[in-house]
Amino acid sequence: MAINWFKYSSPASFYTLAGKMIPYFSVVASGLFLLGLYISFFIAPTDSQQSEAYRIIFIHVPAAWMSMFLYLIMAIWAAIGLAFNTRLSAMIATAIAPTGAMFTFLALWTGALWGKPMWGAWWVWDARLTSELILLFLYIGFMSLQAAINDPRRADKAGAVIALVGAVNIPIIYFSVKWWNTLHQGASVSLTQSPKMATTMLTGMLIMGLACWIYSIVVILIRTRAIILERERHTVWVSELQGSSQ
Amino acid sequence: MFLWVIQRDLLLAMRRRFDILTTLFFFVIVVSLFPLGIGPEINILRTIAPGVVWVAALLASMLSLGRIFSNDYLDGTLEQMLISPQSLSLLVLGKALAHWLITGIPLILISPLLGIQYNLPLDAILILALSLLLGTPILSLIGAIGAALTLGLRGGGMLVSLLVLPLYIPVLVFGSGAVEASAGGLGAGAHLSLLGAFLLIALVITPWATASALRISME
Numbered sequence: 331m332a333i334n335w336f337k338y339s340s341p342a343s344f345y346t347l348a349g350k351m352i353p354y355f356s357v358v359a360s361g362l363f364l365l366g367l368y369i370s371f372f373i374a375p376t377d378s379q380q381s382e383a384y385r386i387i388f389i390h391v392p393a394a395w396m397s398m399f400l401y402l403i404m405a406i407w408a409a410i411g412l413a414f415n416t417r418l419s420a421m422i423a424t425a426i427a428p429t430g431a432m433f434t435f436l437a438l439w440t441g442a443l444w445g446k447p448m449w450g451a452w453w454v455w456d457a458r459l460t461s462e463l464i465l466l467f468l469y470i471g472f473m474s475l476q477a478a479i480n481d482p483r484r485a486d487k488a489g490a491v492i493a494l495v496g497a498v499n500i501p502i503i504y505f506s507v508k509w510w511n512t513l514h515q516g517a518s519v520s521l522t523q524s525p526k527m528a529t530t531m532l533t534g535m536l537i538m539g540l541a542c543w544i545y546s547i548v549v550i551l552i553r554t555r556a557i558i559l560e561r562e563r564h565t566v567w568v569s570e571l572q573g574s575s576q
Numbered sequence: 577m578f579l580w581v582i583q584r585d586l587l588l589a590m591r592r593r594f595d596i597l598t599t600l601f602f603f604v605i606v607v608s609l610f611p612l613g614i615g616p617e618i619n620i621l622r623t624i625a626p627g628v629v630w631v632a633a634l635l636a637s638m639l640s641l642g643r644i645f646s647n648d649y650l651d652g653t654l655e656q657m658l659i660s661p662q663s664l665s666l667l668v669l670g671k672a673l674a675h676w677l678i679t680g681i682p683l684i685l686i687s688p689l690l691g692i693q694y695n696l697p698l699d700a701i702l703i704l705a706l707s708l709l710l711g712t713p714i715l716s717l718i719g720a721i722g723a724a725l726t727l728g729l730r731g732g733g734m735l736v737s738l739l740v741l742p743l744y745i746p747v748l749v750f751g752s753g754a755v756e757a758s759a760g761g762l763g764a765g766a767h768l769s770l771l772g773a774f775l776l777i778a779l780v781i782t783p784w785a786t787a788s789a790l791r792i793s794m795e
Contacts, residue, residue: 467742474738478729487792488725492739495721495785499743502774506746510753 339418341558342567348551355548362541369534386444387531392539394437396546397465400430404472405497408490418554420486421561423493424476425553429546431469438462457508464503468496482561577662581670582677588647589678599640600682606632607690618695625694626704626755633683633708633751634744637715640679641723641736644671644716645790649727658794665783668790672720672783673713680712696759703758703768710771711751717782718743724789746774 338344370388404426411419441459442452453459472493479485562568589596610628611621648654657667687708691701722740726732754767 464742464745467738471738471742474735475725478726478731478735484792484795488789491721491785491789491792492725495743498781499746502746503742506749506770510749 339416341418341421341562342565344418345555345558345571348555352548352551352555355544355551359541359544359548362537362544366534366538366541369530369537374530374534383444383447386440388534388538390437390440390444391535392542393433393440394462395539396542397430397434397437397462399543400426400433400546401465401468401493401500402497404430405493408493411486412490412494417486417561418558420490421557422550422554423489424486425550425557426546427469427473427476428553429549431466431473433542433546434462434466434469438466457504457510460507461500461504464507465500468500472496578666578670581667582674585671585674586677589674595640595643596678596682599636599679600686602639603632603636603683604686604690606635608693611694621694622696622759625691625696626700626752626759627748628694629687629690629704629708630711630748630752633687633712634715634741634748636683637679637712638719638737638740638744639733640675641719641740642733643678644675644720644723645727646723646732649794654790655794658790664787664790668720668724668786669717669779669783672716672786675720676713676716680708680716683712684708696755700755700759703764704755707751707754707764707768707771710768710775711747714747714771714775714778715744717778717786720786721782721789724786724793727790727793747771750774 338347366388370385374385374388376382404423407419407423407426410416411423438459441462445454446452472489475492476485476489479488559568607628610624614620614624645654648657658664660667684705687705688701691704696704719736719740722736722743725739726736729735750767750770754764754771757767758764
């Protein structure tokens with residue numbers, strides 16, 4: 331059966347589709363979170379070197395993954411919106427940004443909480459930490475540019491340009507920070523020399539990663555629906571929607 | 577047409593010479609504030625000199641970004657440029673280069689003096705000027721994107737700093753890294769080559785991005 335995917339590029343039909351999808355994804359996300367948290371707190375063994383404090387990786391690593399992954403997805407949707415002039419793509423890009431920024435902040439914060447007992451410092455100028463911080467700046471730049479523009483179409487396109495410029499820059503920033511770091515300080519702290527991970531730890535982390543992923547989908551769909559309603563409030567279908575719900 | 581844009585912008589800048597001096601003195605003042613805040617310990621100053629000069633150059637270049645397009649936007653010249661048959665990317669490249677000639681060159685020329693203030697050795701001073709020569713055009717080119725995107729927006733100045741400062745980071749890293757490497761006896765060749773590579777990439781990509789940003793802002 332061929333599905334006409336283009337049907338869902340219209341905000342009106344996407345609104346309905348997203349509304350149907352949100353409950354399922356919410357259930358899956360909650361289930362995965364419960365399972366992941368159970369594994370991470372009760373099944374995964376205590377680490378021999380880091381004792382219980384290591385358990386923060388079960389949220390820290392998924393958050394760091396999501397922060398980078400969501401920027402990529404945001405840039406892709408922004409590019410599609412810019413290239414094909416589709417309204418919905420730009421709305422999704424706008425909806426992704428706050429979640430991405432939230433995960434970036436979460437990764438930094440949980441990293442600081444882990445770093446204090448492990449390294450004895452809340453913050454070190456490690457390459458990964460620094461580039462994660464810069465990623466947060468990029469998210470904030472994207473959001474504040476869109477917030478400063480009143481015309482939604484211009485906001486979409488301007489946001490798309492800065493998202494793409496940022497996406498081109500991310501590898502450059504990452505490597506320059508990495509090289510900068512190796513030049514400045516010796517191997518005082520190494521994130522890569524982590525002890526070999528037990529299988530249950532890895533499973534817990536992967537399940538938590540999946541849970542964060544599905545959670546992002548749910549939140550982004552909800553936010554996209556809100557943006558659609560806000561932008562299309564003068565259209566007939568929104569007023570019909572309002573009429574039917576009353 | 578490309579040369580015409582540069583000539584025109586330079587002429588306009590010459591009519592308002594004080595603007596150039598403002599940027600230059602901003603740069604000098606920021607660099608001179610650090611010893612006052614940190615203390616006159618000569619070894620510390622020598623270590624932080626490259627970073628301080630480069631951060632000040634970043635800020636000076638960024639604060640003058642508004643000038644690239646805003647006057648032309650207000651008097652309608654920019655609109656004429658957009659509808660002209662010339663390639664907009666080329667015009668934009670000309671404007672970015674004019675911005676560099678107006679703000680970047682004075683910074684490069686004054687930088688040896690600041691290097692002396694910070695007691696840098698002679699070869700480090702030369703590398704500092706050289707790294708600024710390679711790096712400041714990149715700042716103007718990237719900054720032009722931010723200036724084009726924030727054209728006519730409220731709070732444009734603050735916003736542009738949020739947009740472009742993260743993108744300036746690689747230039748800062750390798751610009752000040754070049755001076756530190758040469759002061760540490762490592763040789764600045766690798767850093768300068770990377771800066772040169774960034775400059776070439778920026779020359780190719782940013783005019784195009786700036787042109788599309790301008791089209792979006794002027795719709």
